[in-house]
Every structure is written in structure tokens, then in C-alpha cells.
Amino acid sequence: MTKREVTFMTAITEAMAQAMRKDETVILIGTDVAGGAEVDHLVKDDGRYDDAFGGVFGLSKGLVTEFGRGRVIDTPIAEHGYFGAAVGAAATGLRPISELMFNDFIGFALDPILNQGAKMRYMFGGKAKIPLTVRTVHGAGAGAAAQHSQTLYGWFGSIPGVKVVVPSNPYDAKGLMLAAIEDDNLVVFSEDKMLYGMKGDVPEEYYTIEIGKANVVREGTDLTIVAIGKMVQVAQQTAETLQKDDISVEVIDLRTVAPWDQETVLNSVKKTGRLIVIDESNPHNNTATDIASVVADKAFDYLDGPIKTVCAPNTPVPFAHNLEQAYIPDVKKVLTVAEELIIDLQKKAVRV
Amino acid sequence: MEKKEVLWIYQKMNEIRFFEEEVHRTFGKGLIPGFVHLYAGEEAVATGVMALLDDDDYITSTHRGHGHAIAKGCDIRGMMAEIMGKKDGLGGGKGGSMHVADVEKGMLGANGIVGGGFGLAAGAALSIKTLGRDNVAVCFFGDGASNEGTFHEGLNLASILNLPVIFVCENNQFGEGTPFRYASASETVAERASAYNMPGVRVDGMDVEAVYNATKEAIVRAKAGQGPTLIECDTYRMFGHFEGDEQKYKTDQDPNRDRDPIVELREKAIQKGWMTETEANDIETAAKATIKDAVEFAEASPLPDLSSLYTDIFA
Numbered sequence: 001m002t003k004r005e006v007t008f009m010t011a012i013t014e015a016m017a018q019a020m021r022k023d024e025t026v027i028l029i030g031t032d033v034a035g036g037a038e039v040d041h042l043v044k045d046d047g048r049y050d051d052a053f054g055g056v057f058g059l060s061k062g063l064v065t066e067f068g069r070g071r072v073i074d075t076p077i078a079e080h081g082y083f084g085a086a087v088g089a090a091a092t093g094l095r096p097i098s099e100l101m102f103n104d105f106i107g108f109a110l111d112p113i114l115n116q117g118a119k120m121r122y123m124f125g126g127k128a129k130i131p132l133t134v135r136t137v138h139g140a141g142a143g144a145a146a147q148h149s150q151t152l153y154g155w156f157g158s159i160p161g162v163k164v165v166v167p168s169n170p171y172d173a174k175g176l177m178l179a180a181i182e183d184d185n186l187v188v189f190s191e192d193k194m195l196y197g198m199k200g201d202v203p204e205e206y207y208t209i210e211i212g213k214a215n216v217v218r219e220g221t222d223l224t225i226v227a228i229g230k231m232v233q234v235a236q237q238t239a240e241t242l243q244k245d246d247i248s249v250e251v252i253d254l255r256t257v258a259p260w261d262q263e264t265v266l267n268s269v270k271k272t273g274r275l276i277v278i279d280e281s282n283p284h285n286n287t288a289t290d291i292a293s294v295v296a297d298k299a300f301d302y303l304d305g306p307i308k309t310v311c312a313p314n315t316p317v318p319f320a321h322n323l324e325q326a327y328i329p330d331v332k333k334v335l336t337v338a339e340e341l342i343i344d345l346q347k348k349a350v351r352v
Numbered sequence: 353m354e355k356k357e358v359l360w361i362y363q364k365m366n367e368i369r370f371f372e373e374e375v376h377r378t379f380g381k382g383l384i385p386g387f388v389h390l391y392a393g394e395e396a397v398a399t400g401v402m403a404l405l406d407d408d409d410y411i412t413s414t415h416r417g418h419g420h421a422i423a424k425g426c427d428i429r430g431m432m433a434e435i436m437g438k439k440d441g442l443g444g445g446k447g448g449s450m451h452v453a454d455v456e457k458g459m460l461g462a463n464g465i466v467g468g469g470f471g472l473a474a475g476a477a478l479s480i481k482t483l484g485r486d487n488v489a490v491c492f493f494g495d496g497a498s499n500e501g502t503f504h505e506g507l508n509l510a511s512i513l514n515l516p517v518i519f520v521c522e523n524n525q526f527g528e529g530t531p532f533r534y535a536s537a538s539e540t541v542a543e544r545a546s547a548y549n550m551p552g553v554r555v556d557g558m559d560v561e562a563v564y565n566a567t568k569e570a571i572v573r574a575k576a577g578q579g580p581t582l583i584e585c586d587t588y589r590m591f592g593h594f595e596g597d598e599q600k601y602k603t604d605q606d607p608n609r610d611r612d613p614i615v616e617l618r619e620k621a622i623q624k625g626w627m628t629e630t631e632a633n634d635i636e637t638a639a640k641a642t643i644k645d646a647v648e649f650a651e652a653s654p655l656p657d658l659s660s661l662y663t664d665i666f667a
Contacts, residue, residue: 027482070482076512081505084471085478088489091460092410092479111502115465116472123451124461125444126664161665184667 004204009196011170012059012135015177016097018206020067023095026181029073029086030099030135032056034064037074056101057137057196079109083134087117090132090186097181100136102144103152103190117186118161132187133180138166139192139230139280140328146316149324153190153228154279154286157258163187163211164257168232170200172255175209183211190257192230192280214261216268220250223341224268224275226291228254231278231329238334247342257287265291266299273304274341278329283311305341310334353564357403358617358626359635361560364402365395365614366639367428368419372591374643375418375435375449379595383651385437388449391419393590396613397522398423400563401490404571410458410476410489412469416522416589417462420492421452424459432646438653445656446664466527467497470506470519477515477580488574489517490567496527498541507548507582516574518567521584522557525608528593529601542584550580557585558613561620587613 006014020026036042036052044050049069054061064072075082079100086098100109113134120128134156140149157164163185167173173191180187217232218239227235232253239249250268254260269275275295279288288309295307310329318324353361372392379388391398394416402423405411413420421431426442434441435449442454453461460476463469473491480487497503498521510517521541525532538544545552551573555562563585570581588608592599602609621627627635 025483029478073478073513076505076508078505078509080502081471081474081509084468084502084506085475085509086471088412088460088472088475089478089482090475091455091472092476093483094475094479111465111468112471116463116468120453120461121667122664123443123447124453124455124664125442125446127443128453128455129667131667163666 003201005199006170006202007196008170008173008198008200009057009059011174011202012177012191013061014202015174016060017063017066019178019181020063020071022206025093025095026097027071027073027089027094028060028063028097028099029075029082031075031077031101033060033099034069034072034074037069055099057193079105080111083109083112084116086132087112087130090117090130091120091128095131095181097133097135100134102148103136103138104147104150106152106155113156113162113186114159118159122161129184130186131184134186134188136188136190137193138190139194140312140317140324141194143319143321143324145319149317151280151312153188153257154281156188157287161186162258164190165211165255166190166229166257167255168195168229168253170198170202172209172215172253174202175207176211176255178206179208179211182208187211190229194230209255212256212259212261214264215253215255216250216264217253218249218251220248220272222248222272222274223338224250224252224265224272225278225334226252226254226265226275227278228257228287229280231280234278234329234331234334237331238338241331241335242338242342260287260291262294262298266295269295269299270302273302275303276308276310276334276338276341278310278334280312280329283309283314286311308337308341310337353561353626355626358621359631361399361403362617362621362627362632363635363639364399364423365560365617366636367642368392368395368398368422369614370639370643371418371422371428371432371646374647376591376595378436378647384435384449386448388435388595389416389593390589390591390595391416393613394522394524394557394587395419396560396617397520397557397563397585397587400560401520401567403564404567405458405488405490407456407458408485409487410460410473412460412473412476412489412491413462414469414492414494414497415450415462415464415466416494417452418449421454421459421462425457426452426454426459428642428646429649432650433653436650437655438650439656440649440653444660444664446660467493467500467502469493470502473517474506474510474515477510477517478513480516486575487516488571491517491519493519493521494527495521495523495525495532495536495541499527499535507550507580510580511548511550514577514579517580518570518574519580519582521582522587523584524587524589525606526593526601531601540584542582545582550582552582552584554584554586557587558608558611558616560613560617
């Protein structure tokens with residue numbers, strides 16, 4: 001495979017373009033996924049279309065030029081309507097990618113996901129498939145305040161019939177996006193907007209990353225840190241800091257939030273005996289608490305200390321920069337939380 | 353309408369009526385779990401539309417979906433078994449009355465969510481358009497759903513994308529127990545079509561020929577790339593909103609209360625020479641037998657295997 005460095009954003013754009021080239025039933029539908037529909041001066045001399053936005057973050061830039069307005073479909077700002085259409089299209093022969101501009105807008109788009117797309121196969125006794133990818137954006141850090149910064153992938157993940165992937169780097173973003181589009185189920189692909197500029201090695205070729213499988217990004221023996229999306233960087237930095245004190249941390253990038261990879265997490269905890277989960281969601285009923293509950297149930301005898309979760313506080317996302325930074329889990333918070341486990345570890349070392 | 357179509361319509365109307373009367377009885381005996389909403393009284397709408405569709409056309413239905421399913425060609429035995437929560441039901445007993453479906457027949461499901469079908473139908477029409485098929489999608493919805501936000505979103509989207517979809521409103525005068533004349537600021541649903549730049553027609557929903565003619569015109573438009581149509585069918589439900597509803601909101605003055613679309617078609621068809629008295633009698637007898645057979649089939653069907661609780665979540 002050819003190696004190149006591209007951004008997280010470019011990796012996703014490339015994945016969508018490659019999927020659309022490979023399979024003509026793949027369409028992109030959402031608000032301003034191209035932008036500028038029926039604006040005369042955005043039609044090029046050769047009859048192809050230019051876009052006004054290519055998505056508000058520019059992730060679908062250029063797709064309308066290559067694939068036309070029949071496959072890159074601008075919708076009115078009507079999330080309930082076009083998500084319903086995306087589910088209906090998925091049930092009848094298309095393989096749509098439908099964009100929810102910010103995950104915070106889910107209030108207007110929830111029924112087609114919660115009650116239609118996620119349940120049709122089950123209610124119909126297995127006689128329907130819904131190959132729909134829901135692309136959406138989460139995360140604090142951009143100063144976008146309470147209605148454009150939440151981390152809600154856990155909500156989607158609590159719905160039976162929905163898969164949820166959260167990439168942490170450009171390589172994973174491309175491979176997971178292609179896997180999501182290939183998947184015959186409703187897959188929510190949730191992107192942290194703060195990662196869009198992140199650069200990394202991404203092969204030009206088409207490749208997929210298995211949905212449902214976590215990635216052990218750093219092996220260790222004393223402590224397991226499970227992290228999601230942007231928080232993987234926090235976990236890695238924490239691991240490097242603790243390494244200076246000879247504490248060996250295993251870092252697991254969860255990659256898929258639902259269904260999450262119990263085997264990899266449990267095996268790691270059985271080895272290290274200690275677990276911290278970092279999740280930027282609000283602190284209750286989220287992915288971190290779910291992992292903590294399953295590990296407490298299935299690996300209790302292997303634990304040498306309490307399971308710790310490091311999450312956002314139980315508040316809306318604040319606007320002011322200092323408040324927003326205080327909201328987001330960071331290395332300092334993880335180290336503070338790790339202290340109890342580390343003290344415990346040091347005691348154990350003394351005993352030995 | 354041609355003779356052949358009239359005979360088919362009369363058969364389906366009778367199957368729906370006998371089916372619903374049987375479900376009413378069976379529910380009363382406690383053999384049906386959950387919530388059931390009967391279609392009896394509205395047969396002219398489902399059959400008048402479906403007489404013009406084939407398996408490759410799609411429909412989205414409502415919580416009151418048995419009539420749509422029967423008219424769209426869903427297996428009646430499988431439907432009855434589904435409603436009783438049996439293994440041989442169309443959904444393996446996992447969907448029930450509000451989720452009767454058969455995607456292969458183009459029936460994208462009854463729907464427990466009022467207004468759930470607008471987007472789905474637009475999406476099915478988007479598939480038809482994108483894949484270049486010569487078909488239509490029909491969205492059945494009630495007067496109650498016409499006040500959901502999705503009515504606006506679905507009709508607007510379908511219109512601007514010029515999709516081959518027909519929105520068929522079954523105005524049975526009540527959204528649950530609230531009269532349409534109270535719940536809607538506009539006097540009719542049909543007049544709202546002008547806001548979406550599509551034709552809106554209000555027809556006598558107790559007259560199958562009126563429904564049939566309006567649908568025929570809408571299909572021609574849709575297939576010619578002229579976009580969606582809104583058809584409002586003025587009708588009435590014979591039973592309550594759900595089984596067990598005391599129907600305190602009904603009055604003797606309700607429009608269509610004293611009408612029966614099946615009786616009306618029988619008289620008209622015989623008078624016009626579309627159907628003989630004997631043919632009508634034979635169809636009624638056969639429809640009764642079809643439903644009796646479906647009940648026997650459903651009652652004999654076992655409960656679903658417990659293991660099926662966990663299947664069909666992901667493809």
C-alpha cells in the first residue's frame with residue numbers, strides 16, 4: 001500500500017468518493033452536502049456542478065462535481081424528513097450516506113433512526129436490510145457551545161439495531177468509513193470535529209477496518225485505559241507520562257462504540273487488573289459506564305482496584321474557552337483519577 | 353374501472369372487512385396481545401389505490417395497516433399469525449399488528465409512529481428515481497398524521513426533488529379521539545398541497561371509483577416525472593381508534609357514518625354491469641373462507657422459538 005500523510009478530513013472525503021466510485025447505489029444526502037443547488041453560476045462550462053460548501057466542514061467537497069446532483073443530494077433543513085427518506089431509500093435498494101451536520105440536531109432526526117431504521121429488520125422477521133451510514137459530528141473544543149458540541153454517540157449506541165463507530169485518527173477514519181458504507185446495517189459514523197485537521201498515514205487504496213473490533217494501540221501490563229475518538233490521544237499521553245514512573249499502560253482505542261469489543265477489553269483487564277475508561281460524553285448512562293458495568297460483572301475477580309471513568313461533567317457544554325477546556329477530559333484529569341489506582345499499584349509493589 | 357379490476361377490488365374489500373371483523377372477535381376473546389387498530393370502513397381507499405399498483409411499487413402504511421397489507425398482496429395467513437404473535441407470522445411474531453410488512457411485496461410496513469411514513473415513502477421514491485425504475489411509492493397516512501411536522505418535511509422534500517410519490521390521506525374524521533375539524537387549522541388536508549406546489553384533491557373515500565380515478569391520474573403524473581400528488585380521501589372508521597375504545601367522541605352527525613363502501617360498490621357494480629349478483633355472492637363466500645382458513649392457520653401456528661428473541665437485529 002502507498003503511504004501518504006493526509007488529514008482526518010481528507011481521509012473521510014476519500015473514503016466516500018471511493019465508495020461512490022465502487023458502488024453506484026451509494027448516495028450522499030443531507031443539508032448542504034454540496035450546497036448551491038440550482039444556482040446557475042455554480043454550473044461549470046462542461047455541465048458539471050460546483051459546490052458552495054461540500055458539507056459545512058467541507059468533507060464532501062468535490063463529490064458533487066464527480067458524481068452529480070443525482071447522487072449528492074442537497075436537502076432542505078429538515079432532518080426528520082430527509083433521514084426518513086434515507087431509511088426508506090436504504091430499505092429499497094440504495095446505500096445512502098446521510099449527514100447529520102451536528103449530532104446535537106438528533107432531536108429533529110431521531111424517529112427515522114430510533115423507530116424505523118433500527119427496528120425494521122427485527123419487526124419484519126429479518127426480511128429487510130437497512131444499509132445506511134449516518135455521518136455525524138460530535139465533541140467540544142471549538143467554542144461552539146451547548147447545542148453544537150455534545151458527545152452523543154452513546155445515545156445511538158444504546159439502540160438495538162444500530163452500530164456506532166468513532167474513529168480516532170485518519171487511517172481509522174478511512175477504513176471505518178468504508179466498512180460502514182459496506183455494512184448492510186444502520187451504522188452511525190461519529191466524527192470529532194477537533195480531529196479534522198489531524199494528519200496521519202493513509203493508504204490511497206480502498207481498505208476497510210472491521211467494525212466491532214477494538215485496537216490495542218499500546219501494550220502494557222499495569223493499567224488498561226480504554227478511550228474513544230479524540231480521547232485516545234489523551235490516553236496515549238497519559239501512558240507516556242506514567243511510563244516515566246515505570247508504570248506500564250495498555251491503551252485500547254475502542255473504535256466501535258456499539259457493539260463494543262468486550263473480548264479485547266476483558267482480556268486486557270484480566271492482564272492488568274486495572275481499568276480507566278475515557279469518554280467525552282456526560283458522565284451517566286454513557287459508553288464508559290456501560291464498559292465499567294460489563295467489566296465489573298465479567299472480570300471482577302481480576303480487578304485490583306475500582307474501575308474509573310473519566311468523562312465530561314454533568315453539565316451542558318459551556319461557551320467560554322476556559323470553561324470549555326475545563327469540561328473536556330484531559331491528561332491531568334486522567335492522571336488524577338489514576339492516582340488511586342497507582343498508589344494501589346505502588347503498595348502492591350512494596351508488598352512484593 | 354374494468355370488470356376484472358372491480359372483481360379484484362370487491363374481493364379485497366371483503367377480505368379486509370371479514371379479516372377485521374375476525375380480529376375484532378379474536379381480540380375480544382383475549383387471543384391477541386397489545387394494541388390493534390381496525391381498518392373496517394376505509395376499504396375503498398386501500399383497494400382503490402392498490403388496484404393500480406404491482407409488487408414493484410412501494411407503500412408505507414400506518415398503525416391502521418391491515419387493509420393496506422391485504423390489498424398490497426401480503427399473505428393473509430401470515431398476517432393473521434403475525435397479529436396473534438405466532439411463529440408463522442410475516443415477521444415471525446416479532447412485529448405484530450402495528451408492524452405487518454412484506455418488503456418483497458412492496459409493503460414497507462404498518463407503522464406504530466403516527467407520521468412515520470412520509471420520509472420512508474419519499475425515500476422509496478428516491479430509490480425508484482435514482483435507479484431509473486418505472487414505479488411509484490404511495491404514503492398512506494391519517495388526518496392525525498397530517499398535523500405532524502413530518503407531513504410538511506416529507507411533502508416539501510418530495511416536491512423539491514420531484515419524486516414519484518403519492519400521499520394518500522385517509523381522513524376518517526378523528527385523530528385518535530380528537531376531531532379533524534378541531535385539530536386542523538385548514539378545512540381540508542388537500543388544500544395544503546398548494547403550499548408544496550403539488551396538486552391536492554379531495555375525493556369521496558367511500559367511493560372506490562373516486563379513489564381509483566384520482567390515483568390513476570397521480571400515477572401518470574409521477575411516472576411522467578411531474579412529481580408528487582396529495583389525495584385526501586374522506587372516509588370513516590367503523591370501529592374505534594383502538595380495540596377497546598368506547599368511541600365517546602363519535603356523533604350521529606359524523607360524515608360518512610351511515611355509509612358502507614362495500615355495500616355501495618356492490619350496488620354500483622351490479623347496476624353498471626361490472627359484476628353480477630352471483631359473482632358478488634361467490635366473492636363474499638370465498639373471502640369468508642379465506643379468512644376462516646387464515647384464522648385456523650394462525651391458531652395452529654406455534655409460538656415463536658425463544659431463540660428468535662435474539663435474531664434479526666443485524667443483517
